[in-house]
Amino acid sequence: MAISLKINGKKHSVDTEPDTPLLWAIRDHVGMTGTKFGCGIASCGACTVHLNGQPVRSCVMPIGSIGDQEITTIEGLDSMEGKAIQAAWDELAVVQCGYCQSGQIMSATALLKTNPTPNDADIDAALSGNICRCATYARIRNAVKHASRTISVKEV
Amino acid sequence: MRYIKEPKIADAVSISRRVFFKKSATIGAGFTLAMTLPGCVAAGFTPDVAEGELMANAFVRISPDNTVTIIIKHIEFGQGTFTGLATIAAEEMDADWGQIVSEAAPANRKLYANGSWGTQGTGGSTAIANSYMQMREAGASARHMLVAAAAQQWSVPASQIIVSKGVVSHKSGVSASFGELAEAASNQPVPDKVNLKDPKDFILIGLDNLPRKDLGKTDGTAIFTQDIKLPGMLTAVVAHPPRFGAKVKSFSKKKATAVKGVVNVVEVPNGVAVIADTFWNAKKGRDALTIDWDYSEAMTESSVELMQRYRKVGDDEGLKAHTHGDLDGAFKRAVKIIEADYEFPYLAHATMEPMNCVVQITDDGVEVWNGSQSPTGDQLGIAAALWTLPGNVKVNTLFAGGSFGRRSNKNSDYVVETAHIAKQNGQPVPIKLVWTREDDTNAGYFRPMYFHKLRAGLDSQGKIIAWQHKIVGQSVMSDSVYAAFITNGIDSTSVEGATSLPYTIPNFEVQLKTVESQVPVLWWRSVGSTHTAYSTEAFMDELAAAAGQDPLVFRRAHLGDDPRYKAVLDLAAEKSDWGSALPANRSRGVAVHKSFGSYVAQVAELVVDGQGQYKVDKVVCAVDCGVAINPDIIRAQMEGGIGYGLSPALMSEITIDNGAVVESNFDAQKVVRMRDMPAVDVHIIASAEPPTGVGEPATPVIAPAVANALFSLSGKVRHKLPLGIRV
Numbered sequence: 001m002a003i004s005l006k007i008n009g010k011k012h013s014v015d016t017e018p019d020t021p022l023l024w025a026i027r028d029h030v031g032m033t034g035t036k037f038g039c040g041i042a043s044c045g046a047c048t049v050h051l052n053g054q055p056v057r058s059c060v061m062p063i064g065s066i067g068d069q070e071i072t073t074i075e076g077l078d079s080m081e082g083k084a085i086q087a088a089w090d091e092l093a094v095v096q097c098g099y100c101q102s103g104q105i106m107s108a109t110a111l112l113k114t115n116p117t118p119n120d121a122d123i124d125a126a127l128s129g130n131i132c133r134c135a136t137y138a139r140i141r142n143a144v145k146h147a148s149r150t151i152s153v154k155e156v
Numbered sequence: 157m158r159y160i161k162e163p164k165i166a167d168a169v170s171i172s173r174r175v176f177f178k179k180s181a182t183i184g185a186g187f188t189l190a191m192t193l194p195g196c197v198a199a200g201f202t203p204d205v206a207e208g209e210l211m212a213n214a215f216v217r218i219s220p221d222n223t224v225t226i227i228i229k230h231i232e233f234g235q236g237t238f239t240g241l242a243t244i245a246a247e248e249m250d251a252d253w254g255q256i257v258s259e260a261a262p263a264n265r266k267l268y269a270n271g272s273w274g275t276q277g278t279g280g281s282t283a284i285a286n287s288y289m290q291m292r293e294a295g296a297s298a299r300h301m302l303v304a305a306a307a308q309q310w311s312v313p314a315s316q317i318i319v320s321k322g323v324v325s326h327k328s329g330v331s332a333s334f335g336e337l338a339e340a341a342s343n344q345p346v347p348d349k350v351n352l353k354d355p356k357d358f359i360l361i362g363l364d365n366l367p368r369k370d371l372g373k374t375d376g377t378a379i380f381t382q383d384i385k386l387p388g389m390l391t392a393v394v395a396h397p398p399r400f401g402a403k404v405k406s407f408s409k410k411k412a413t414a415v416k417g418v419v420n421v422v423e424v425p426n427g428v429a430v431i432a433d434t435f436w437n438a439k440k441g442r443d444a445l446t447i448d449w450d451y452s453e454a455m456t457e458s459s460v461e462l463m464q465r466y467r468k469v470g471d472d473e474g475l476k477a478h479t480h481g482d483l484d485g486a487f488k489r490a491v492k493i494i495e496a497d498y499e500f501p502y503l504a505h506a507t508m509e510p511m512n513c514v515v516q517i518t519d520d521g522v523e524v525w526n527g528s529q530s531p532t533g534d535q536l537g538i539a540a541a542l543w544t545l546p547g548n549v550k551v552n553t554l555f556a557g558g559s560f561g562r563r564s565n566k567n568s569d570y571v572v573e574t575a576h577i578a579k580q581n582g583q584p585v586p587i588k589l590v591w592t593r594e595d596d597t598n599a600g601y602f603r604p605m606y607f608h609k610l611r612a613g614l615d616s617q618g619k620i621i622a623w624q625h626k627i628v629g630q631s632v633m634s635d636s637v638y639a640a641f642i643t644n645g646i647d648s649t650s651v652e653g654a655t656s657l658p659y660t661i662p663n664f665e666v667q668l669k670t671v672e673s674q675v676p677v678l679w680w681r682s683v684g685s686t687h688t689a690y691s692t693e694a695f696m697d698e699l700a701a702a703a704g705q706d707p708l709v710f711r712r713a714h715l716g717d718d719p720r721y722k723a724v725l726d727l728a729a730e731k732s733d734w735g736s737a738l739p740a741n742r743s744r745g746v747a748v749h750k751s752f753g754s755y756v757a758q759v760a761e762l763v764v765d766g767q768g769q770y771k772v773d774k775v776v777c778a779v780d781c782g783v784a785i786n787p788d789i790i791r792a793q794m795e796g797g798i799g800y801g802l803s804p805a806l807m808s809e810i811t812i813d814n815g816a817v818v819e820s821n822f823d824a825q826k827v828v829r830m831r832d833m834p835a836v837d838v839h840i841i842a843s844a845e846p847p848t849g850v851g852e853p854a855t856p857v858i859a860p861a862v863a864n865a866l867f868s869l870s871g872k873v874r875h876k877l878p879l880g881i882r883v
Contacts, residue, residue, distance in 0.1 A: 017416070020436050028391075028434040033383035034376020036557070037435075038508050039593040043822035046508060074376035089374045093365065093788055096234030096796055098373030099380060099508040099557025124831040131822060133508045133558045134234045135799020137833035139792070 003063050005030070008076025018064025023047045025063045026073060034074035034102045038131070045130030048103035049073050055110040057129075074102040080151060081112040088147035096134035104130045108144050117148050200264030200535070201550055203227050210338040212298035213346065214267040215291060216245060222322070222335030224251050226291075226369075229261040229268035229276065230283040231529055233556040233563070234796070235851040236789035237283045238369040241291050243785055244284075247360045248295030248353060249302075251334065252322035258369040263531035263551035275532035279564045279679070281752035281849020284785055288847050296350035298341075305340035306332060355783065355844065364787045370555065380557050381512045381588075384525045388585040389514070390419060392577045393438040393592070395445055396427040396599050399815035400674040402454040404428060404447060411444040421445070422580035426569075429577045435590050455674040455815030459605060462673060462812070463499060466607035466628040470497070474626050474667030475645045478655040481663030486622035490613025494702050497610070498691040499876040500629075501809035503603035503680055504819075506827060509557025510596035513574040516586035521548040525586075526571060527556025529564035533637075537568030538575045560681040560800065565601065566636035569676075594820040602810055603680030604630040604650075608691040618703030620714060625654050625692070626667040630677045634670070645670065649679060653688030653856065658748055659696075660716035675812060681800055685751040685856035693747040693860035694874065697867050707864060708734055708746055720780045720841070721748055724757035727778035727839050732759035741765075742773070745865030747857050753848030754781040755841075758798070760834070760861035762869065768883050770869075772802065772834040772862055780841035781848045790850045791838040797854025798836055803827045805859035807878050 002015045005022075007030060014020075014029045026035050026049070035058060038046030042057035049058045050072035077086070085108045088094075095101050104127065111118055111126040118126065123141050132140070203225075205211045210218040217225040226242040238258035246256050261268045261276075268276045271286035299319055306324045307314040309332075318325050325331035360366065372378030397403065407428050409421035417437030422429050428447055432438035457465075487493060514525040515538070522542060528534050531553060535546040556563055565571070574589040581587060591599070606629035613622035631647035633639055641648070646668055654666045680686055700710035708729050715722050725748045729735075732744060741764045748757040756779050763773045777794045784790055807826040811818045819825040863874040870883050 016434070016436070024434060024436040028436065031385065032376070033379070033385070036380075036509070037382060037590075038510070039822050041593070041821050041823060044508070044593075077375075086374045090367075093368060093792065095368070095370075095373045096236075096792060097508065097556065097558045098234065098370070098378055101373055102376050105374060127830040129829075131508065131827060131829060133506055133560070133800065133827065135796045135802070135828060135833065136792075137799060137828075137830045138795050138836050140830070141833075 005063060005066060005071060006068055007071045008073060014063060016063070019062045022049070022058035022061040022063050022066065022071070026058065032073055032075050036099055036102055038100065044100070045107060046100050046103040048106040048130065050106060050110060053110065053113060055107050074106060077105070077109060079109065079113070080154070081147070082109040084147040084151050085109050085112065085143070088143040088150065092139050092143045092146060094136050094139040094143050096136055100130060100132045104132065104140055108140065108147070111144065112148060112151065116151060118144060200266065200547060201262035202264060202267070203259065203262060208339045210298070210301065210342040212301050212341070213294050215294035216249070216298040218298065218334050218338040218341070220335050220338055222255055222333045223257055224249065224255050224322070224334060225257045225259050227261045228258050229287070230278040231260070231527060231553055231556060231559070232370045233527060233559045235283070235793060236368070236786060237278070239366065240284050240785050240789060241287050242369050243360050243366060244288060244291035245295035247358055248292045249299045250319040250321065253360060253366060255322050255334070256369065260553040263535050263549070265532045275530070277530040277532060277564060279529055279561065281754070281852045283849065284847045285753060285849055292352050293350060296352055297347055300347045300350050301341040301344040302334055302337045304344040305337045309340060361783065361785050362787065366786060378555055380509055381514060381525060381527050381554050382509055382557070382590070384514045384554070384588060386514070386516070386586040390431050390433060390581070390585055390587055391435045391438045392429045392431045392574070392587050392589045393435065393442045394424065394427045394429045394573065394577070394589065394595065395442050395447055396595060397449060397454070399451065400455040400676070401815065403450045405450040407445060407447040409445065411446065412441040415441040415444055420581050422577060424573060424576040424580060426573060429580070431577065431581055431587065439592070457673065457812065458814060459502065459812040462605060463607065466605070466671060469669050469671055470607050470609050470626055470628045472669060474669040477646045477651040477666045477668045479665040483622055483624060483663045483665050486663035487613045489615065490622055491616050492614040492702055493611065494614070494699055495609070495611045496695055496698055496873065497875060498608040498694070500606040500687045500690070501811065501877065502605045502675060503686070503804050503808060504597050504810050504825060505560045505562035505680055506597065506825060507556070507558030507560060507562055510593055511562070511570040511591040512589055513571050514586050514588045515574040515578040516584065517542070517578045518584040521550060522575070523550045523552070524571065525552045525554060527554045527559070527563060528571060529559055530568065534568045534571045537572045541572045541575050542579055561679040561683070562601065565678060566633070566638055569601070593822065597810070597820045597825055598817045600676040601678035602675060603686055604632065604677040606687045608687065610691060610695045612695065612699055614699065614703055618705055618710070620659065620661050620699060622663045623661045624665045626669065627651055627654060627688070628669040628671060630673055630675070631670045632677050632679055632683070649684045651688065652684035653749065653751060654684070654692060656750070657692060658716065658718070658721040658750065659711070659714035661714070674815065681797070682751050682852040682855040685749060686804070689747065689749040689751070689856035690859045690863070690877065693749060694863045697745070697864040698873055706735070711746070711748065720755045721750070723841055724748060724755045724778040724780050727841065728757035728759050728776050731778065731837060731839055732761065732776035734759060743865045743869035745861045745863065745868055747860035747864060749857050751853045751856060754779060754850060754853040756794070756853045756857045758857045758861040760858065760865050762862065762865045764869065764883050769881050770866070770883050771832070774835040774837065775858065775861070776837045776839070777854060778839045778841065779850065779853070780843055781850050781853070782843050782845035783847045784840050784843070785847055787840055790840055793850040794838040794854040795836040797852065798858045799828055799833055801855035801858040802832065804877055805862050805879055806832065806881065809878055
């Protein structure tokens, strides 16, 4: 059966079962591969996307449960916070293998959206669901703060 | 110039220019070339070259649009080869960093062998070390050809030509870009000998914060194996035996084939594969399979029983991996004898990207897409599985989502599994094998479980006069092509780090007892040092306490002639303010270790909360890795290496029950997360020594540094990893 999904502002008709996780609909049916598979049980965060702006683990979200909610993936990340996070990631050379970083960036962007000036405890709480086996955590922490500063400078 | 003489790349390229003007991203000129040219089948594949381009040698290609492509023979999986090796070549070329693009080398053992062992592969933190002179010569050679072409065009002596930031110029006012000279330079002879820069003239090498060359990782565009899309491609998911050593007795594919999207179900040597149009349908198909397993040869032991067995074996005399002095006599003279034993669990690599691979078998040959550390090994493995020649196996090396040794599999396990599935499927379509996280954790391979026994004797001055170290565990190299490297029964990867201590001890012995188990084992980031650095450096603190000395002072008193240990130790001590007073809820621990030629000292500082739980708050790390090619990558690898080593230090382990892995996903398999990560302060020793690796050497040092900080805080010795979260 065809299910309609609104991804990055565009409607996609996905012809598969409603129990298919959003992750695999995005990757195998829509064909966007920036969102990654890591664990399949919402434990590593590699598959993080935004649903109406909120970070969710797409690997455990059946597409039949989504309806017309807005899905944003790394490919469609164009908010001020998202751009600032990506720029900070590049500037501070956060990335190593890179496989988890789409998820990290989606989680970090959602954090800045709700909390423009997160402290260490806020960052721990928002990002401890995203595993990075290269352990780029120290740089992620610095990059979140760096992005926060660049946004506040822009807003002044 | 070894790489030019031996493979005759210049000849191959000139033929390719005349005959094959293809430049294709998929099955391109290189494939055709290698399959066509007589004598080139065994040599493997070569990079694509288009008309007008200069393929100066196996590593440098210059395009008319002024792009300089550096061919990278080592996989990029986060450790920075795309940036590091390109930096070295670009330095000698005097290229502009902005014009540099990095590209993964095709599988070609002759052109792209790792100088450390002779086949194409990445491991042992060797990428920079074995490529340093090679990439310098490659860059210098390309520069020489560009200058020769300019000299000819402008009718000026080559000696008067200046090259800077990708521009070739002469004082008369003429100048040209590399791209403008590429075609003319391709008609210049490849120089037999080139002059290399004096390191004091380096511009890019040692420069901080050069932009990285492994692009697309912050916007989702980088392509990993998981992301490969090819026409007609199908996805396979495999049901592996539930216990090590079990086999398929029989299976019914009826329910699986009834699942929408499932196109085939095939048996492979280690299970049953379900092939479908998408991953989710393949997984549903696998869930619907009915398999009757033959457990007659399956493992029954648990890791608890294994450790009991290891402890018993530890009472026996082992093979001597290293011995000097008179151990018995020294123990008799000792005024204090201290003994300790240490237990280490199995460890999973747990890469973020679970194992996967794409294989397509057609009449033209076999093509593989994978982020593998061992292109040559995978060519051989697939060739053996499919009864073809290794030269018929084209390997496309992609970015890997982490590896840590896992993708350098001694049996090319998941790669060969994909080849078997493609063969059994019998169609010329690409097959993408996808392991789930559970598949990845349950199948292994693992860092072996180990048991260590240490015994040392101190004299009346608190000097170590006797040291005996016994190691019990499985061999990584046995039962593989690497078994040839086992000498006199000693697998050096089981004892490395224990046989070469930073300390001079007059009477010294390391013994090895190799044991067997059905659990598949493999090298894991920093290999032998993952356990030897812990037991030796934790034991040093026990000895320091027995001698009544400060751990740093005690270490310094035992250092041998190599000044580089002292330099990193002193730098870490200075930057961590070692010896200064700390609040009662804080403590420091120090450890020093050399692996893969690089020296690392770390001081870990812990903070304890009111409930007796501790956190590693900060780590000061000093490293001497010779010439620092990319200081920021060195820092990143120290930070990441510490974070990676912190997981087994604090929380990670794989346990076995009745021959099966207990922890199958990240809910049970604990790893370090953001909340666990300390601040890391890295200091690099300025050095003119040849560069050595940075991917692994930070990893083994953090666990003993943390254990020693805990020991200092509580006086309780930690004889078992992981350490847990309580003081």
